[in-house]
Amino acid sequence: MVNIVLFGPPGAGKGTQSEKIIEKYKLTHLSTGDLFRKHLGEGTDLGKLARKYMDEGRLVPDEVVIGMVDDKLANTPDTNGFIFDGFPRTVAQAEALDKLMEKNGTQISGMIALDVAEEILKERIRERGKTSGRTDDQDESKIETRIKVYLDETLPVATYYEKQGKLSRINGVGTIEGIFENISKVIDSY
Ligand code: ADP
Numbered sequence: 376m377v378n379i380v381l382f383g384p385p386g387a388g389k390g391t392q393s394e395k396i397i398e399k400y401k402l403t404h405l406s407t408g409d410l411f412r413k414h415l416g417e418g419t420d421l422g423k424l425a426r427k428y429m430d431e432g433r434l435v436p437d438e439v440v441i442g443m444v445d446d447k448l449a450n451t452p453d454t455n456g457f458i459f460d461g462f463p464r465t466v467a468q469a470e471a472l473d474k475l476m477e478k479n480g481t482q483i484s485g486m487i488a489l490d491v492a493e494e495i496l497k498e499r500i501r502e503r504g505k506t507s508g509r510t511d512d513q514d515e516s517k518i519e520t521r522i523k524v525y526l527d528e529t530l531p532v533a534t535y536y537e538k539q540g541k542l543s544r545i546n547g548v549g550t551i552e553g554i555f556e557n558i559s560k561v562i563d564s565y
Contacts, residue, residue, distance in 0.1 A: 376481045377402065377456035377565055380463065380472075382533060383489035384525045385518070386496040386503070387547050388554065392489070393460045395555045400562060403451050406460040407440055410447065412509075432511050432520035434464060434528060441471045448475055456484070465528050469535045484565040486536040487558055489547030493522060 377400065381389050390406070397404050411429060414422030421443065428435045444462060451457075463469040476482045491499075497518055504512030511517045536542045543561045547554060 376454070377484050377562065378459070378476065378481060379456070379562065380459045380483060380486040380536065381489070382486050383547060384491065384493075384496055384529075385521045386499040387489040387491045388499075388551075389460045389489065391551060392555060392558055393458055395551075396458055396558065396562070399559065400455065402456045402458045403454040404460060405444065405447055405457050405462065407435075407444065407462040407464075408460070410443055411435065430510060430517075432517040432524065434524055437465055437467045437471070440464075440468060441475075444472070445475055448479060456481075463532055466531050466535055469532050483536070483541060485541040485543060485561065486533065487561055488533055488542060488544050489554070490544055491547040495548060496522065 379396070379402070381393060381396070383389055393404055393406065396402060411422070411425045415426055415429070416422070421439070424439060425435045434440075440462065448457070459472070463472050473483065500512050500518050503509070511521065533542055545554060545557045545561070
C-alpha cells in the first residue's frame with residue numbers, strides 16, 4: 376500500500392493535486408474537509424457539531440476528526456492506499472494516524488508538502504470564494520484565522536514527519552502539470 380499525507384496551507388492546491396494523484400495511482404481520497412462538508416450538507420449530528428468550528432475557520436476537535444477517519448478507513452477494505460488531504464492537522468492527529476495505520480497493518484509512506492507564499496494563498500482563496508460557495512472562503516477574517524491556525528497548530532505536523540525522514544517539500548507555485556510531475560517523482564520513489 377502507498378499512503379500519502381498531502382500537506383500544505385489552505386489554498387495550497389491540495390484538492391487539485393489530489394485528483395491527479397488519485398487518477399494516476401488509483402488511491403482512495405480521504406479529505407477531512409470534504410467529509411465534514413458532506414456531513415454538514417446531510418445535516419448529521421457530526422455535521423452540526425463541526426459547523427460552528429468550520430464557520431469560524433477553527434479546527435474541529437481532534438477526537439471528532441480521528442473518529443471520523445477511523446470509520447472511513449474501516450469502511451474501505453480494498454484499496455491500493457490512501458491520500459490524506461487536510462489531515463492530520465495537529466500533532467495529536469498525526470500520532471493517532473500512525474496508530475490507525477498500524478492497526479490496519481500498514482504505514483504512512485511519506486508526507487508531500489506544498490510550499491506557497493502567504494500572499495498568493497490569500498489571493499487564491501479569495502478567487503475560489505467567488506465560485507466555491509464556501510463561507511470560509513469569502514470572509515477576510517476567516518481566511519486570516521485559517522492561515523493563523525495553520526501556522527500555529529498544523530505546521531508542527533511537518534516536523535513530525537521530518538523527524539521520521541518522511542518529508543518531501545514541493546514548490547506549490549507553477550503550472551498544475553509541473554507541480555504534479557514533481558509530486559509523481561516523489562511517489563515513484565516510495
Ligand atoms: P482548506 O481548504 O482551508 O485547507 P479544508 O477543506 O481541508 O480546508 O477544511 C475546512 C475546515 O474543516 C477547516 O477549516 C476545519 O474547520 C475543518 N477541518 C478539516 N479537516 C480538519 C482536521 N483534520 N482537523 C480539524 N478540523 C478540520
